Amino acid sequence: MSESALKPGVRAGRDGGLGWGLKIVVGLIGLLLIAPTAVVIPMSFSSGTTFQFPPEGWSLRWYESFFTSERWMRSLLTSVQIGLLVAVTATVLGVAVAFGLNRAGFRGRGAIRSLMLAPLIVPSIVVAVAIYGVFLKWQLNGTALGYVVAHTVMALPFVVTVMSTSLAGYDRTLDTAAATLGATAWTTFFRITVPLVAPGVLSGFVFAFVMSLDEVVIALFLQTPDIQTLPVQMYNSITLEIDPTIAAASSLMVVATSIVLLMPQFVRRKRSTS
Amino acid sequence: MSAPTTSAPPPAAVTNGAGLAGRPRRRAAGWFILPATALLLVFFCYPLGNIIWRSFTDPSAGLGNYTKLLDDGVSVTVLTRTLVTALIVGACTLVIAYPYAYAMTRVTPRTRNLMTVVVLLPFWTSMMARNFAWYMLEQRGGLIDDAFSAIGIGGVVLLGSVAGVAVAMVQVMLPFAVLPLYSGMEGIDKRLLDAATSLGAPRWRAFARVYLPLSLPAVLSGFTLVFILTLGFYVTPALLGSPQQSLVPQLIATRVTDLLDFGGAGALGTVLLAITLLALFVVSRFANLSSTTEKAVTNE
Known part of the structure; x- marks a missing residue:
């Protein structure tokens, strides 16, 4: 009701509300959000061997270096493998938690919810050092298990949040309706519940994967010469050696995440126009 | 969609196991939270507790x-x-x-x-x-x-x-x-x-x-x-x-x-x-x- 009452006001405010001054300011802020990162793309086509920007000549040598270097390829593979394992684990655990919090009544739900969000709140350097400390004792440093467990801890808040939001909009009367129409519990689950929560589960999965693929602080502490993730390899290529291959790696990451993020926008638009 | 609040549910809803709308809440669903909670306790809470503990005990006990x-x-x-x-x-x-x-x-x-x-x-x-x-x-x-x-x-x-x-x-x-x-x-x-x-x-x-x-x-x-x-x-x-x-x-x-x-x-x-x-x-x-x-x- 308030929505429809507001709409004319919003329309009217469209011209009067945003003055030219504000429009310019907003445009500049938008530029500040996007432009700095975009410089990695021209940089990746540089022909020079330094980080000089703008580059003096152009080439594809850093892409070639990225795709032919054993070290870069191995770190990419490591990151993707860890990311997929993290996405699966965090999604299974996170979806279960969201269901538990949504459907069960028990004491301390608020505490559990806070616990699930805590990894986002505690300073990341403190989490990294704390995990590093116990992993040294448990000999989990530089092991796939160590990375997966640590990243799952960091990915859980995202999955739980996105699933909780999805479940909050779930109309439970649909379950009852299915049951009154004679559906068994299993049928209801697979025909009603699964399709309804699938988008939430899928975005939880994607976010967990992207989070793990991007995580660098914990990974820096857990790294060994044998096992390094892509962000750690990127970090080392700035600090230990000046290796412009990082520009190619950055550009690929930027393009990949942009596609993943923009995809739902285009799908949504297409769906709404067709 | 409203933001999930961190506040506890009203006590009535907890004690009689029924939701606000009177829907029966499945207690069994409560077990779903266990795996993730266990993971966080072992790989998040324990390490944090451990590093805080070490700040008071390593190398010697006290506020050194x-x-x-x-x-x-x-x-x-x-x-x-x-x-x-x-x-x-x-x-x-x-x-x-x-x-x-x-x-x-x-x-x-x-x-x-x-x-x-x-x-x-x-x-x-x-x-x-x-x-x-x-x-x-x-x-x-x-x-x-x-x-x-x-x-x-x-x-x-x-x-x-x-x-x-x-x-x-x-x-x-x-x-x-x-x-x-x-x-x-x-x-x-x-x-x-x-x-x-x-x-x-x-x-x-x-x-x-x-x-x-x-x-x-x-x-x-x-x-x-x-x-x-x-x-x-x-x-x-x-x-x-x-x-x-x-x-x-x-x-x-x-x-x-x-x-x-x-x-x-x-x-x-x-x-x-x-x-x-x-x-x-x-x-x-x-x-x-x-x-x-x-x-x-x-x-x-």
């Missing part, structure tokens, strides 16, 4: 590590520098994010969608790529140096200084400020501004006296979020800063990796954690922080 922080001649300076940097970054980020978030509430849904994507892109873009980009911009002979040279101010090399870290951090933190600001401002009734102007208040005054105070809780939660994240941020200072002007996260990392001094690092970490919790406690009385994560992951 904390008294050392006070008189080692470095920690207090670095801690102060970190707090000041986090406050400045928080303030700058909020000032830049405010008009953007405000504009988001006044545009058509289509434009708002575009503006949201512009905010979310950096939010999800590789942290290393963004820091590398700032490394290039801030280096000697980088775009920033060149731009200042062009207007006659030479030698503006931000790389290796706290200023350089702060500039990059403001940009990295912008999405974290825009999202809570927008979700707060969304709830402010725009007609209040119209009412104020129709009663004769000039536009700026209507804004300052009506809108600004109403948006303060959102400003506060955005500021706190940026402040907290800046305190614990390691990558940006490690890449763009320098050991001479280090921030607390760098100090913690060096103590652990170079000196294996878990006690000393733990003491610094505990201080950082205490400041974080204090800031959260203060702001939780005014605002809800969890909505930012929700905004970022639900893409709305």
Whole structure:
């Protein structure tokens, strides 16, 4: 009701509300959000061997270096493998938690919810050092298990949040309706519940994967010469050696995440126009 | 969609096992939380507890590590520098994010969608790529140096200084400020501004006296979020800063990796954690922080 009452006001405010001054300011802020990162793309086509920007000549040598270097390829593979394992684990655990919090009544739900969000709140350097400390004792440093467990801890808040939001909009009367129409519990689950929560589960999965693929602080502490993730390899290529291959790696990451993020926008638009 | 609150459900709903709407709640579903809770207890809570414990016991029991922080001649300076940097970054980020978030509430849904994507892109873009980009911009002979040279101010090399870290951090933190600001401002009734102007208040005054105070809780939660994240941020200072002007996260990392001094690092970490919790406690009385994560992951 308030929505429809507001709409004319919003329309009217469209011209009067945003003055030219504000429009310019907003445009500049938008530029500040996007432009700095975009410089990695021209940089990746540089022909020079330094980080000089703008580059003096152009080439594809850093892409070639990225795709032919054993070290870069191995770190990419490591990151993707860890990311997929993290996405699966965090999604299974996170979806279960969201269901538990949504459907069960028990004491301390608020505490559990806070616990699930805590990894986002505690300073990341403190989490990294704390995990590093116990992993040294448990000999989990530089092991796939160590990375997966640590990243799952960091990915859980995202999955739980996105699933909780999805479940909050779930109309439970649909379950009852299915049951009154004679559906068994299993049928209801697979025909009603699964399709309804699938988008939430899928975005939880994607976010967990992207989070793990991007995580660098914990990974820096857990790294060994044998096992390094892509962000750690990127970090080392700035600090230990000046290796412009990082520009190619950055550009690929930027393009990949942009596609993943923009995809739902285009799908949504297409769906709404067709 | 309302933000999930962290407050406990009403006691009645808990004791009789029935939801507010009288729906039976399946107790069995409660077991679903166990695996994740166990994982967090073992791999998050225990390590945190362990590092705090070590700050009081390693190498010897007592407050040795904390008294050392006070008189080692470095920690207090670095801690102060970190707090000041986090406050400045928080303030700058909020000032830049405010008009953007405000504009988001006044545009058509289509434009708002575009503006949201512009905010979310950096939010999800590789942290290393963004820091590398700032490394290039801030280096000697980088775009920033060149731009200042062009207007006659030479030698503006931000790389290796706290200023350089702060500039990059403001940009990295912008999405974290825009999202809570927008979700707060969304709830402010725009007609209040119209009412104020129709009663004769000039536009700026209507804004300052009506809108600004109403948006303060959102400003506060955005500021706190940026402040907290800046305190614990390691990558940006490690890449763009320098050991001479280090921030607390760098100090913690060096103590652990170079000196294996878990006690000393733990003491610094505990201080950082205490400041974080204090800031959260203060702001939780005014605002809800969890909505930012929700905004970022639900893409709305």
